[in-house]
Amino acid sequence: MMYARAYARYASLAPAGTRIDEARASGGSSSALRSDEVSRHSVQLVTIDRMRDEVSITKFASLPSLLRAGDLVVVNDAATLPASLVGRTERGEDFELRLSRPIDGNRLFGVLLGPGDHRTRTEHRAPPPPIAIGDVVSLGALHARVVAAAGRRIELIARETGDALWQALYASGKPVQYAHRAELLPLYAVQTAYAGRPWAAEMPSAGRPLTWDVLLGLRRAGVQIATLTHAAGLSSTGDDALDRALPWPERYEIPRRTVELVADTKARGGRVIAIGTTVVRALEAAAHPSIGAFHAGSGVATLRLDADYKLRVVDGLVSGLHAPGESHFDLSSAFAPRERLTRAIELAAQHGLSSHELGDACLIL
Amino acid sequence: MKIQGTGALVTGASRGLGRALAEALAAKGARVAMVARDAAPLADAVATIRARGGIAHAIAADISNKHAVHAIAGQAQGLIGEVGIAIHNASTLGPVPLRLLLDTECEDLAAVVETNLVGPFRLTKILAGAMALRGEGAIVHISSDAAVEAYPRWGAYSISKAAQDQLSRVLAAELADTGVRVLAVDPGEMDTKMHADAIPDADRASLQRPAEVAARIVAMIEDGERAKSGARLVAPNWQVAS
Numbered sequence: 001m002m003y004a005r006a007y008a009r010y011a012s013l014a015p016a017g018t019r020i021d022e023a024r025a026s027g028g029s030s031s032a033l034r035s036d037e038v039s040r041h042s043v044q045l046v047t048i049d050r051m052r053d054e055v056s057i058t059k060f061a062s063l064p065s066l067l068r069a070g071d072l073v074v075v076n077d078a079a080t081l082p083a084s085l086v087g088r089t090e091r092g093e094d095f096e097l098r099l100s101r102p103i104d105g106n107r108l109f110g111v112l113l114g115p116g117d118h119r120t121r122t123e124h125r126a127p128p129p130p131i132a133i134g135d136v137v138s139l140g141a142l143h144a145r146v147v148a149a150a151g152r153r154i155e156l157i158a159r160e161t162g163d164a165l166w167q168a169l170y171a172s173g174k175p176v177q178y179a180h181r182a183e184l185l186p187l188y189a190v191q192t193a194y195a196g197r198p199w200a201a202e203m204p205s206a207g208r209p210l211t212w213d214v215l216l217g218l219r220r221a222g223v224q225i226a227t228l229t230h231a232a233g234l235s236s237t238g239d240d241a242l243d244r245a246l247p248w249p250e251r252y253e254i255p256r257r258t259v260e261l262v263a264d265t266k267a268r269g270g271r272v273i274a275i276g277t278t279v280v281r282a283l284e285a286a287a288h289p290s291i292g293a294f295h296a297g298s299g300v301a302t303l304r305l306d307a308d309y310k311l312r313v314v315d316g317l318v319s320g321l322h323a324p325g326e327s328h329f330d331l332s333s334a335f336a337p338r339e340r341l342t343r344a345i346e347l348a349a350q351h352g353l354s355s356h357e358l359g360d361a362c363l364i365l
Numbered sequence: 366m367k368i369q370g371t372g373a374l375v376t377g378a379s380r381g382l383g384r385a386l387a388e389a390l391a392a393k394g395a396r397v398a399m400v401a402r403d404a405a406p407l408a409d410a411v412a413t414i415r416a417r418g419g420i421a422h423a424i425a426a427d428i429s430n431k432h433a434v435h436a437i438a439g440q441a442q443g444l445i446g447e448v449g450i451a452i453h454n455a456s457t458l459g460p461v462p463l464r465l466l467l468d469t470e471c472e473d474l475a476a477v478v479e480t481n482l483v484g485p486f487r488l489t490k491i492l493a494g495a496m497a498l499r500g501e502g503a504i505v506h507i508s509s510d511a512a513v514e515a516y517p518r519w520g521a522y523s524i525s526k527a528a529q530d531q532l533s534r535v536l537a538a539e540l541a542d543t544g545v546r547v548l549a550v551d552p553g554e555m556d557t558k559m560h561a562d563a564i565p566d567a568d569r570a571s572l573q574r575p576a577e578v579a580a581r582i583v584a585m586i587e588d589g590e591r592a593k594s595g596a597r598l599v600a601p602n603w604q605v606a607s
Contacts, residue, residue, distance in 0.1 A: 075498065079438070081439070082436075163411075163423045163444065167424065170439055186432075187435040187439070188435050191435065195494070195495060196495035197446055198442055212497075215497075215498075227495075227499065257499075
């Protein structure tokens with residue numbers, strides 16, 4: 001896979017103006033962007049200027065030189081849960097439960113998928129067996145009773161509590177897997193370098209290339225770094241109607257220090273750069289006029305970002321690469337015109353960049 | 366650093382110094398995640414703290430198992446929230462009675478290094494980042510005078526502890542100005558199972574009680590002025606105001 005990628009990089013050294021379909025042919029891929037994993041130390045960064053019609057490609061490691069002293073970078077420090085559990089009904093039917101929210105006491109929230117593993121694309125999986133309120137299911141070492149169900153969305157109460165619940169969860173759960181990866185993704189591969197509480201159903205992956213080399217480089221460049229915790233949910237449920245409604249309302253918590261740094265940055269004319277759309281959702285939700293002044297504490301982000309959304313707090317975004325048609329592309333259109341985003345994606349494709357969740361990145365500033 | 370309300374993770378917490386540290390931290394209002402291999406003595410240690418009104422949780426895991434560390438960190442932060450204090454106390458002597466280095470199996474040396482150095486390093490890699498971005502934290506490596514003295518027969522343990530001391534110093538240098546303090550603490554000779562395993566005929570009356578040493582180490586964590594990051598501290602020399 002590494003060889004194929006290196007080859008694609010060479011192929012991308014075609015003269016400027018190379019057409020997308022030629023780049024696609026030389027990469028041997030059926031989609032414009034590659035979809036393989038990239039080491040977090042060698043991620044490429046597509047930069048898009050919000051104000052001027054400019055896009056370019058550089059190394060993610062040069063992020064500190066792209067920002068200014070007085071800017072503020074805000075990250076989501078949620079650790080990724082082992083959110084995928086193999087379940088079995090009392091009738092012996094297998095299914096997968098994907099946790100979609102943080103665990104609340106011994107209450108689990110998630111989505112049901114049919115039996116099978118990650119090698120089958122989520123949308124091609126068989127439907128889950130019928131599961132009704134009152135059913136008791138096993139989830140590896142966990143046992144739980146269904147207390148609410150709406151289609152594939154489900155809420156359960158685990159028999160295990162406290163220490164035993166967490167021990168069983170980590171003994172049985174795996175991180176949510178991606179169909180285009182051959183081997184099982186281990187838990188360590190889906191954690192950022194600053195992950196704290198396990199709140200995320202899937203990795204807040206925009207932060208994956210933020211190595212400590214980059215983070216300390218940002219500090220040396222006079223860029224402050226602040227955290228919030230946002231319960232990033234599932235990227236896919238296997239159900240079209242549910243998928244169209246993603247992202248669902250997600251819980252967040254913003255520390256007082258972060259609120260102060262945002263206010264201070266704004267007052268001094270600095271820019272607030274969100275690492276990932278979860279950070280945008282949390283900051284914009286907390287600053288929404290409906291809840292009064294921007295304040296610290298927890299809340300639930302319900303807003304949906306699109307081209308019509310007027311950003312109140314966030315000035316810039318680091319995210320993965322997403323092609324037109326993906327929901328993340330729509331989120332990005334709150335930051336820059338769609339045609340500029342489309343052109344940036346085309347440039348990325350020409351240069352053999354990867355749209356994998358664990359792939360290359362994009363900065364809109 | 367304030368202990369009250371802070372999340373603390375202690376390895377090797379089912380007995381000896383680790384248990385005493387967990388008790389001392391919980392008594393000062395920390396939420397403590399206690400890690401040890403054996404579930405039964407660990408459950409007993411947790412129950413003791415809870416009976417006194419403290420907050421303690423059990424995580425049965427082996428720090429030397431590379432596949433266990435993300436589960437340890439995840440369970441800990443699921444149970445107690447953000448971890449502000451990590452104490453790497455679990456360690457192994459290797460086979461006892463202690464052997465001369467030339468009689469030590471290479472695999473035994475590697476296993477000692479895995480438990481005493483690489484395991485704690487893996488866990489620090491997971492926990493230190495969030496501390497550094499929050500701007501506060503303490504990472505404590507329990508060391509030994511065997512890290513600096515050359516005692517015959519203590520080779521494997523001695524090597525692992527010397528390396529851990531240096532890990533502590535380099536990490537402190539790299540995290541300078543982040544608010545995360547990294548300390549190595551030589552606790553001195555204590556009346557513990559590990560000491561009895563190493564020196565079965567020691568005069569127990571001459572040894573320190575783990576609770577006394579734990580109180581000194583907790584005082585070091587609290588006192589960022591006297592216990593500076595990167596320091597190697599010797600607990601018996603540490604004066605604690607009564």
